[in-house]
Structures are given as C-alpha cells and as structure tokens.
Amino acid sequence: GAAVPESECDVLIVGAGPAGLMLTAWMARLGVKARTVDKRGTKVFAGQADGLQCRSLEIFDSFGFADRNPGPDGAIRRSDSIPDTLVGVSRFQEVVLHQGRIERFFLDHISKHSSLRIERGVLPEALAIDEGSVDDPLAHPITVTLRHLTEEEATPHQAAGAASGSKNANGEQPSDGLFRSNLAEDDTDELIRKSSGREGSTEVVRCKYMVGCDGAHSWTRRQLGFEMQGEATDFIWGVLDIIPLTDFPDIRCRCAIHSADSGSVMVIPRENKLVRLYIQLKEIVPDASGRADRSKITPETILKAAQKTLSPYKLDYEYCDWWTAYQIGQRVGTNFDAHQRVFLAGDAVHTHSPKAGQGMNVSMQDAYNLGWKVGLAALNRIPRAALKTYQSERRRVAQDLIAFDHKFSRLFSGRPAKDVMDEAGVSMAEFKDVFVTGSLFATGLSVDYGASLLVAKEGSPEEQGDGTSLDATAAGAAPEGPPLVGKQHLATNVKMGMRFPSYQVVCHADARPWPFQHFMRSDGRFRLVIFAGDVSLAGQKARLDGLCKALAEPGSFLRRLTPGDAGIDAVVEVLALHSAPRRALEWLADFPEVLHPWRPRSGWEYDRIFVDAESYHEGHGRAYEGYGVDKERGCVVVLRPDQYVAYVGELEDVADLERYFGAVLLEPEVWAGRGKVA
Numbered sequence: 001g002a003a004v005p006e007s008e009c010d011v012l013i014v015g016a017g018p019a020g021l022m023l024t025a026w027m028a029r030l031g032v033k034a035r036t037v038d039k040r041g042t043k044v045f046a047g048q049a050d051g052l053q054c055r056s057l058e059i060f061d062s063f064g065f066a067d068r069n070p071g072p073d074g075a076i077r078r079s080d081s082i083p084d085t086l087v088g089v090s091r092f093q094e095v096v097l098h099q100g101r102i103e104r105f106f107l108d109h110i111s112k113h114s115s116l117r118i119e120r121g122v123l124p125e126a127l128a129i130d131e132g133s134v135d136d137p138l139a140h141p142i143t144v145t146l147r148h149l150t151e152e153e154a155t156p157h158q159a160a161g162a163a164s165g166s167k168n169a170n171g172e173q174p175s176d177g178l179f180r181s182n183l184a185e186d187d188t189d190e191l192i193r194k195s196s197g198r199e200g201s202t203e204v205v206r207c208k209y210m211v212g213c214d215g216a217h218s219w220t221r222r223q224l225g226f227e228m229q230g231e232a233t234d235f236i237w238g239v240l241d242i243i244p245l246t247d248f249p250d251i252r253c254r255c256a257i258h259s260a261d262s263g264s265v266m267v268i269p270r271e272n273k274l275v276r277l278y279i280q281l282k283e284i285v286p287d288a289s290g291r292a293d294r295s296k297i298t299p300e301t302i303l304k305a306a307q308k309t310l311s312p313y314k315l316d317y318e319y320c321d322w323w324t325a326y327q328i329g330q331r332v333g334t335n336f337d338a339h340q341r342v343f344l345a346g347d348a349v350h351t352h353s354p355k356a357g358q359g360m361n362v363s364m365q366d367a368y369n370l371g372w373k374v375g376l377a378a379l380n381r382i383p384r385a386a387l388k389t390y391q392s393e394r395r396r397v398a399q400d401l402i403a404f405d406h407k408f409s410r411l412f413s414g415r416p417a418k419d420v421m422d423e424a425g426v427s428m429a430e431f432k433d434v435f436v437t438g439s440l441f442a443t444g445l446s447v448d449y450g451a452s453l454l455v456a457k458e459g460s461p462e463e464q465g466d467g468t469s470l471d472a473t474a475a476g477a478a479p480e481g482p483p484l485v486g487k488q489h490l491a492t493n494v495k496m497g498m499r500f501p502s503y504q505v506v507c508h509a510d511a512r513p514w515p516f517q518h519f520m521r522s523d524g525r526f527r528l529v530i531f532a533g534d535v536s537l538a539g540q541k542a543r544l545d546g547l548c549k550a551l552a553e554p555g556s557f558l559r560r561l562t563p564g565d566a567g568i569d570a571v572v573e574v575l576a577l578h579s580a581p582r583r584a585l586e587w588l589a590d591f592p593e594v595l596h597p598w599r600p601r602s603g604w605e606y607d608r609i610f611v612d613a614e615s616y617h618e619g620h621g622r623a624y625e626g627y628g629v630d631k632e633r634g635c636v637v638v639l640r641p642d643q644y645v646a647y648v649g650e651l652e653d654v655a656d657l658e659r660y661f662g663a664v665l666l667e668p669e670v671w672a673g674r675g676k677v678a
C-alpha cells in the first residue's frame, strides 16, 4: 500500500481537555515543537467542570488571561462567592465558570503565542518506546501511530438525550455529558477498530516526550500497563444545569440539602439564572458487575430524585442546558510516567467525585507542574533528572485529593445522623467541620512539594512524596556532597516547596502599586528575588552591591547559563524588593545594572526594582511583614518557572546560588534548539 507518512516532533500530547490544553499552553510559551491530538471533533461547549480554585486563577493570571472577558457583561467575576474561600490567602477568590469557557481561553492563548493548533479527530493507535535510547536527552525514543478519523467518527453520540423527550427553550435537546461520564463505555478501541479499514488515514510520529492527558479511560495508561489503585463506590449521582422553577429560598446560595432518607442535593448557583444541581440517585444501583444501567438515567429521573429530596419545596424546569450522571470512584495511578518519557496527567492518573470541585483544577495543576519541565527538557535546557520530580510532587497531591474527596463524598452521600448515638448517619457538625478544614486544601494553595533537585529544603528525597523508595539521585538530588538546604528562617512565609505568595509592592521607577505575583510570569524563566532590605543604610547597600557584582561577573551562573547573544535576564530573571524610602535612592543611578537591564531596541527595564512602601492611592502592602522577611537585612529567594519556592538564603550565599542553578540549568552550548528566549 501507500507509504505511511513519518515525522518528528519534540512533545506529543494526547487529549485536549483542561490538562492537555494547559500543557499545550506551556509548549506555546516555551517555543517547543509540539503536537496535540484529541479524538473528539469539537471542544466542550457546556457543562462538566465549573469551579475554579484560587491557585488555578493565579496560574491563568501568570499566563496573562485571568482577567479576560468571559462574556458581554465584563471581566471574570465572582459570579458566586463561596463563603468559605479563606480570606487573605490569595488575590483571587473561587469562581464558577464552565469548562467550555476555560478551554476557549487556552485555545486563544495558544494561538496568540505560537503556531500550535489542536488537531481534532485524531487518535493514537500504537505506542512503542525504544528503551535503549531513553537516557539520551536528544533521542526520539517514542514512536506513535496516529489515526485520522472522519468527522462522523469523531462526533460522540448523544444517545441518552434522544431517548428522553426533554427539550430546552429553543426546542433543542439539551446537551448531555454522559458520553464523557464513567457510566458510559469508552469508545477509543471501537473508534480504532472501525476506522482501521480505511486507507491513507494513519501517520507515524517519532517524539522525545509524550503526555497522556486522555482522561479517566486513558488509552495511554492502558498501553503502559499501569494500574489505578482505589475503588468505585455504589453512589450514583446525576447532574442538571437548569433554570429552576422553584420556591426553595436558598436556590441562589451554594448549599447542600440532606433529606432524612431520599439522599442529598447540592446547589451551585451559576450565570444567567442557571443552577447546577448534583443529585444523589438513590434508586439507581449498580448491578453485580458494579455498573449502573445508564439507559434508566434521563433528565426526568434525575429531576424526580431532586424533587423528593427538596420536598416540601417544589422544583421543576423548562430549560435544561446540560446534564450528566456519574458513579463515584476514587483512584490514583501507581505510576505517573514511564522512563520519564511518557507521562500521564489529569483524570488519566486520578479520578474522584466532582462535587469537591477539584478534578479540573488538580488536572490543570498536574499539567502546569509538568509542562515547563518537559518543555525545557525537550529543549535540553534542564537535565532529565528534573523530570523525576513530576511523580514525586504530583502523586502525593493526588493522594491527598482522594483522601479529601473520600471524606467529602461520604458526608454528601450519607444520610444525616438522627442523634449523637446514630453512628451510621453523618453528623452535621462533622459535615461542617470537613467543609471548613477542607477549604484551604480546596484553594489549591496548601500544596507543598518535597526536597529534590528543584527544591533545596530539609528532608531526604525518599521521605517525600509517593512512598516508592527513591534513592537520592532518583529524586534528582545533587550527585555528590550533602544536599543543598536553604535557610527557611530568613523568610518565614515564603515556604520552600510552596508557591510564592503575593503582596502589594510599589514599582520604584513609576510609583505604581502592583501585586508582586504579577511579575512572576509563566514564560519558562527561573527567578531570583532579592529582598534587598533597607538600602538607605550604607552597610546594607554594600551587601546588595556585593551580590549584584557577583551576579555580573563573567564566570557567574547568570552569565554562564545565559546564551551570549541573549539578554542577561533570558534564563533567570532578577527582581529586587527593598524597604528604603522610595525617594532615598534613584532607581537608575543607585542600583546595579543587573536590576535594570538595557535592551538595544527598548531601553531600560523599569519593572525590576520594587519598594515595600505606602502607595499614593492604594495603601501600604506591608510586603516584608507578609513575607516574614527582616526589613533591614532582607534575603534572596529562588523561584522555579511555576512560582514554587526553590531556595531561601542570605545576600552573601552566592555559592549556594551557583550550586542550585549549576545543577538545574544546562549550559547554552548543549541546548537543542533555543525555544523562546527573552
């Protein structure tokens, strides 16, 4: 037959849900030659996930799209603030925005920054890894056969919706998400089998890295033979996105309604008078095989169950936007990667009930953790050892999530306790307690990565993370000598392993106040944040000058690790925050040049030197207090490209900085292609 076309790329991403799109966004920003394929012909338009954590919003902001217009009525707004978003932990509060909208943000961002496009109606049908070359950083050890589907093959059937006579206001069938639910059989094998009779529809791609973001039924995971640990529960839930016709007074508040014996309903108010209802379907029970009969589940049966729980209040609807049903399972993958070449992210490595509103967030955050590492490794700018931290960092988060979800969904699915002696029931005090203690977890801000090549903190790598025994080099620790450990006491609220918090600071050059985090962009650069202290004192100014002089030295890590023809801030960006009165020093004359690099075409960089001071209009950020740093003496902080804190030290700890960056960044001479360099 005709020869099958063959090609090469650096990174192949399978699946364009939230995880796959986050990865593609990183590839776009880093300038990595990547391809993203999805078996579906279209993106998600409605329904599915819709709760966004603070941390996800911070990540969106770091890419530059947290404040994008979601519709005719203005910026992303807190359409419904959930009262237990903890006050003061982040610049952002939880918001509700549906997955289709979020996917749109990603797609626009990807096309703005690159020529990468999502290839729809394409799926892999064979995967081979050449184990002999997995350790060669420049090799393309992965071979994947891709199949191109016809439009019809790539369109999911909406069978269940057709059976129910339900119509929305335009007389159309409401769209259903059952085909993506775990109650439906996955159709990947069927798609491959059916279409393989056609000719000329496959191609072979050889790549350096591959990431399976292909959801709960992950084909990639099955090819690797990896197991999921955990179990399915018997709880079946239905989901309705409707404009409710009801006399229930709290319909515009996020709340949970527990009935004595007909199950629970969770209410999540949304945009345009819509409400999402999560409804326990007590009457639908799995059969002996553990699966429920999905043909029994229609919008009508779900509504009936909700009516029972809400009684004596009335509930009905004319308009249904979207609906689905799912069975709760709580599972974590045993392995997150094979040879640090093929990775799994998102629902492909952890599944749980959607009510805690975590799945999409954690999935995107997996991909956010992995994206810069895989991208920079593909460009041979960081060593492959750094890739081991993906599993050690993210598997523990997945396990915490399952534990959280376990508690949470048991509380939702159980019936209320009659009194304190009723042990089978759920006490409302316990319910509230889990809700409150879970709320920090639910912001996504409590994630704390362990010691590794990338995080220079106390603790041996093998204690960190996932329980599989890792030797020191396996978790990416420095090959010789005691591991580098930063000095946490110098910045008590800039925790190594956690994300850099944000406080208001004032730009020295123009007096404008900013949240400091605004400058920690997701562009693939590491950052050195110098808390310069009170530089109006001669002794302290000398300390800062000494550090900056060492940084500018020809043999310094900053010079060595930056390509000669690129700006000095191309690989590691240096930012300073001092605590002297703004008028005591001139930003240009009094600060060393590494703090205001000059560009031949655009002049000085103005936004590198900041002050912790009263702003003209927005008050005082009290950043030094917030960060827990001594106002006079300061400290230095290293941030990874994902804003997680890697190291804290004194202004004199240049040797530590050399050691950190020397181990984490490769010299430009060995880079494979450049990607995008500032």
Ligand code: FAD
Pocket: 014, 015, 016, 017, 018, 019, 020, 037, 038, 039, 040, 048, 049, 050, 051, 052, 099, 122, 123, 124, 177, 181, 188, 213, 214, 215, 216, 218, 219, 220, 239, 324, 326, 345, 346, 347, 348, 354, 355, 356, 357, 358, 359, 360, 361, 362, 363
């Ligand atoms: P998916 O979104 O499942 O994306 C996988 C993609 O891969 C799909 O586009 C699929 O077409 C494609 N694909 C699959 N197999 C193949 C293949 N073989 N080849 C090529 N492509 C393939 N999460 C929250 O954070 N907050 C919420 O409020 C929330 N609510 C939810 C409500 C409901 C009703 C449901 C069902 C889920 C909810 N979730 C929520 C969970 C969230 O939707 C998922 O966790 C999230 O979508 C996972 O993202 P992902 O990218 O890993 O996988």
